[in-house]
Amino acid sequence: MKLPQLPREIIRREDEPFYEKEIWQPSWNCFCCEDSGIVRTRLAKMVIQGFNPNCDRIPICQAPGCNAGAKWLHLDGNIDLRLTAAICQEFDRISREDWRQTTEHKFINLKALSEKLAMPGSVERTKNENREIQQRKAEIEAITHEQWLAQGQKYFNELEEYA
8 A cells, every 4th residue: 555645734833934923812702701601800800899719609791792601500509690791891891902902012012022132233034035044944954863973073073173
């Protein structure tokens, strides 16, 4: 049987040439409970004085359009339904704004940091320069262990000649 040739399935995309890092984006719909049905602790603390998630009743999300809280209703005596739809809607708005500010802040900080770390007078690499670097890297990675040892031995022999 001739074995098939399968394409690679890369796990770490950041190792690929020309990879541009993206800021992670949440996939949840409700920012009040992050689709868990339970209001996030930091939000619950805004309206429940001294809220302790380890010993207080579980605040259930009642944001309009979010039905995730329904899966917790079977816990009768352990759930807190005092947070109204309006409160949960406001929590959603606050959390979305926090997320927007966080991503904006991270993007600005990453850009400023990269500019600070750049060598004075240095410029961004072009696509051709990046491609050439990736080719050199691939060539270096393709060298066998024996070739590495031979190159190292040659280098050290040359050093001894100049000593």
